[in-house]
Amino acid sequence: MSENILDLNDVTVSFMARRGGTKTPVHAADHVTLDVRRGEIFGLVGESGSGKSTLARLIVGLNSAASGTVVFDGEVLSNKKRPKSLRRRIQMVFQDPYSSLDPRMNVRQQLMEILKVHDAVPDAQRQAHCEKIFAQVELAPSLLDARPRQMSGGQRQRVAIARALLLSPELLVADEPVSALDVSVQAGIVQLFADLRTRLGVTIFFIAHDLAVVRHLCDRVAVMYMGKIVEEGTTSELFANPRHPYTRALLDSIPRLAPNAHEEVVAPEGEPPSLARLPSGCRFRSRCPFATERCVQEEPGLLAVTSGASDSPSTHVAACHYANDLEAYVGRSSTL
Amino acid sequence: MTTTSSNEPLLLVEDLCIDVTPVGGKKTVPAIRNVSFQVGAGEAVGLVGESGSGKSLTLRTILGLLPAGIEATGGRVLFEGVDLLRASKKTMKGLRGTGITMIFQEPMTSLNPIAKVGEQIVDAARVKHSWSRSDARDHALRLARHMGIPDPENVLSLYPHELSGGLRQRVMIAAALACQPKLVLCDEPTTALDVTIQAQIIRLLLELKDELGMSMLYVTHDLAVVAQLCQRLEVMYAGSIVESGLVADLFRQPNHPYTQGLVNATPDVDAVVDLLTGIRGSAPTLGHWPEGCAFNPRCDFASAECQSGEFPLIDTGEGRASACIHVEQLHASIKDGAR
Numbered sequence: 001m002s003e004n005i006l007d008l009n010d011v012t013v014s015f016m017a018r019r020g021g022t023k024t025p026v027h028a029a030d031h032v033t034l035d036v037r038r039g040e041i042f043g044l045v046g047e048s049g050s051g052k053s054t055l056a057r058l059i060v061g062l063n064s065a066a067s068g069t070v071v072f073d074g075e076v077l078s079n080k081k082r083p084k085s086l087r088r089r090i091q092m093v094f095q096d097p098y099s100s101l102d103p104r105m106n107v108r109q110q111l112m113e114i115l116k117v118h119d120a121v122p123d124a125q126r127q128a129h130c131e132k133i134f135a136q137v138e139l140a141p142s143l144l145d146a147r148p149r150q151m152s153g154g155q156r157q158r159v160a161i162a163r164a165l166l167l168s169p170e171l172l173v174a175d176e177p178v179s180a181l182d183v184s185v186q187a188g189i190v191q192l193f194a195d196l197r198t199r200l201g202v203t204i205f206f207i208a209h210d211l212a213v214v215r216h217l218c219d220r221v222a223v224m225y226m227g228k229i230v231e232e233g234t235t236s237e238l239f240a241n242p243r244h245p246y247t248r249a250l251l252d253s254i255p256r257l258a259p260n261a262h263e264e265v266v267a268p269e270g271e272p273p274s275l276a277r278l279p280s281g282c283r284f285r286s287r288c289p290f291a292t293e294r295c296v297q298e299e300p301g302l303l304a305v306t307s308g309a310s311d312s313p314s315t316h317v318a319a320c321h322y323a324n325d326l327e328a329y330v331g332r333s334s335t336l
Numbered sequence: 337m338t339t340t341s342s343n344e345p346l347l348l349v350e351d352l353c354i355d356v357t358p359v360g361g362k363k364t365v366p367a368i369r370n371v372s373f374q375v376g377a378g379e380a381v382g383l384v385g386e387s388g389s390g391k392s393l394t395l396r397t398i399l400g401l402l403p404a405g406i407e408a409t410g411g412r413v414l415f416e417g418v419d420l421l422r423a424s425k426k427t428m429k430g431l432r433g434t435g436i437t438m439i440f441q442e443p444m445t446s447l448n449p450i451a452k453v454g455e456q457i458v459d460a461a462r463v464k465h466s467w468s469r470s471d472a473r474d475h476a477l478r479l480a481r482h483m484g485i486p487d488p489e490n491v492l493s494l495y496p497h498e499l500s501g502g503l504r505q506r507v508m509i510a511a512a513l514a515c516q517p518k519l520v521l522c523d524e525p526t527t528a529l530d531v532t533i534q535a536q537i538i539r540l541l542l543e544l545k546d547e548l549g550m551s552m553l554y555v556t557h558d559l560a561v562v563a564q565l566c567q568r569l570e571v572m573y574a575g576s577i578v579e580s581g582l583v584a585d586l587f588r589q590p591n592h593p594y595t596q597g598l599v600n601a602t603p604d605v606d607a608v609v610d611l612l613t614g615i616r617g618s619a620p621t622l623g624h625w626p627e628g629c630a631f632n633p634r635c636d637f638a639s640a641e642c643q644s645g646e647f648p649l650i651d652t653g654e655g656r657a658s659a660c661i662h663v664e665q666l667h668a669s670i671k672d673g674a675r
Contacts, residue, residue, distance in 0.1 A: 047532065047533075048501075048530055152618035152619075153387075153618070154618050155618070182387055182557060183558070183559075183598060183601050183602055184597055184598060184601045184615035184618070184619070185614055186614065187600075187603070187612040187613060187614030187615075188614035189614075191611065209530065210603070211531075212603035212604060215605055216608060239605075249532055250531060251605065252535070253534065253535035254535075255535070255538065255561050255564045256560055256564075256604075256605075257560050257563050257587055257599065268536075270486075271502050271533065
């Protein structure tokens with residue numbers, strides 16, 4: 001058993017985009033390298049179009065890599081259709097619990113079908129297994145006989161999580177699992193993911209656009225922009241000392257609950273470019289307040305962030321030429 | 337403050353009740369119950385609630401945009417003294433765009449997909465002004481520049497599908513403001529946008545509000561967005577307003593357990609707490625509102641009294657009001673928690 005449950009080595013996922021009659025490839029994920037350790041909650045944040053979902057779908061085998069390798073538990077995965085024995089070890093929770101459940105089946109039927117297909121649990125124990133998983137996601141057993149439309153959004157998402165847990169996966173890929181939910185319900189689902197990791201030891205690859213949720217839940221975080229990882233580190237490193245201008249822009253953009261917050265609304269300039277027409281050099285430079293000529297000429301690689309304070313080797317990296325030169329960022333939290 | 341306001345608010349909603357008759361002719365159910373609030377000249381008021389609370393329905397009622405099967409059954413909606421619930425079609429048509437306007441959540445579905453966006457701003461501008469098309473086009477160009485649309489000559493000649501979400505929303509705002517309305521109704525205009533673009537649109541709305549002196553009624557589920565944009569806040573739950581007051585006061589010391597629950601459930605990016613607490617259960621759906629205080633099954637302070645009767649908004653002084661009868665217990669628990 002290797003320490004990393006998942007390694008993405010220099011993976012690129014390409015799609016063909018049609019531009020004026022000719023087809024050109026665009027790279028939704030562009031030479032991405034990252035590792036997920038067994039038992040951790042790894043957060044991936046970014047805006048729409050950054051390639052987060054592309055990576056999620058790659059990990060569960062719904063996308064294939066144009067180059068690079070996906071290594072799961074020490075084994076290189078091919079782009080071919082995966083055997084059931086592998087699929088059951090990596091499961092996914094989708095964003096929208098309204099469209100990811102079958103509306104015509106009750107919950108019990110949906111769960112039983114999976115157990116039957118994978119023949120994971122002996123026939124006689126299947127009902128009991130469903131009830132056990134239901135208890136793990138904190139749903140009343142009576143809801144097993146409900147159809148999705150009879151349930152609230154939060155309950156449906158718990159069913160989707162139960163379905164993903166049914167085959168005792170080692171890796172749970174959750175693609176924006178709380179984005180479609182009301183705030184009052186969202187907190188409960190975030191807490192459930194934290195509890196599941198503690199109780200079951202399952203590794204969670206958690207995708208979100210909400211940095212606040214990631215800060216509460218994840219051990220390590222990677223930030224994606226236009227197909228590239230631009231910053232990665234432990235949650236505490238990254239939030240205490242964000243080094244990529246894009247990460248700073250994301251943090252600045254989040255509306256704060258503080259009263260009179262309207263006196264200082266910070267917003268980064270411009271919009272993300274099109275993947276088919278990326279700027280030369282650093283792909284964030286068109287929106288970056290610190291961009292220089294070097295950023296136009298040369299694409300930055302991931303640079304180790306040197307932190308003066310600690311002696312322990314830093315795992316914090318940022319894809320900015322000036323990651324170690326820019327003034328340490330003073331977040332608004334410390335100025336309030 | 338340069339805007340002078342008379343005692344009469346620009347918009348006064350009084351005891352508004354709305355009923356919904358579901359398709360298939362089932363029993364009519366209430367969707368809005370005795371909602372009252374006001375928006376003063378130049379003021380920005382937030383209307384916050386979860387899905388199904390009736391916040392969007394309230395906005396649509398003001399503009400007279402209720403779909404078939406949904407009907408206002410009581411109350412008044414006074415805009416500059418005119419009751420919009422009883423106004424003629426002609427009066428409403430005259431008010432839309434020039435008096436009151438609306439910015440919708442999803443600009444992709446609210447812009448006309450087969451018309452160039454420039455034409456759509458021009459059409460909006462010509463509702464009020466008897467301009468020639470070329471004059472209106474100049475106005476549209478000025479507006480587009482004002483909205484921070486880069487390269488406006490080019491952008492205005494494009495179709496909605498050719499624009500990014502952020503640009504589309506800027507176009508929507510330009511069209512909505514083309515006739516300098518006094519009141520802008522916003523229905524979650526930033527919810528579908530990425531966070532960096534959301535910040536840009538919020539900044540734009542703040543600038544426009546100050547500059548044009550317009551009033552704003554802003555519907556959202558996001559308390560933090562309200563904190564940035566609004567002075568006053570109305571919190572809605574199951575078709576009723578449960579708390580109302582200044583934004584700063586409500587966040588500092590909520591007077592309703594639901595507001596308190598929402599504040600606690602909103603994760604803070606600047607700090608980490610051990611346990612993120614949601615509100616147990618979920619918001620009731622239309623036709624299944626609990627008896628008494630609709631929040632009682634999810635409330636930590638609920639007592640036997642909460643399970644029946646009416647819970648109107650009661651003035652608690654300092655411009656605040658709450659529908660909760662256990663405010664003191666709530667305050668005591670907040671103090672305990674802080675200690």
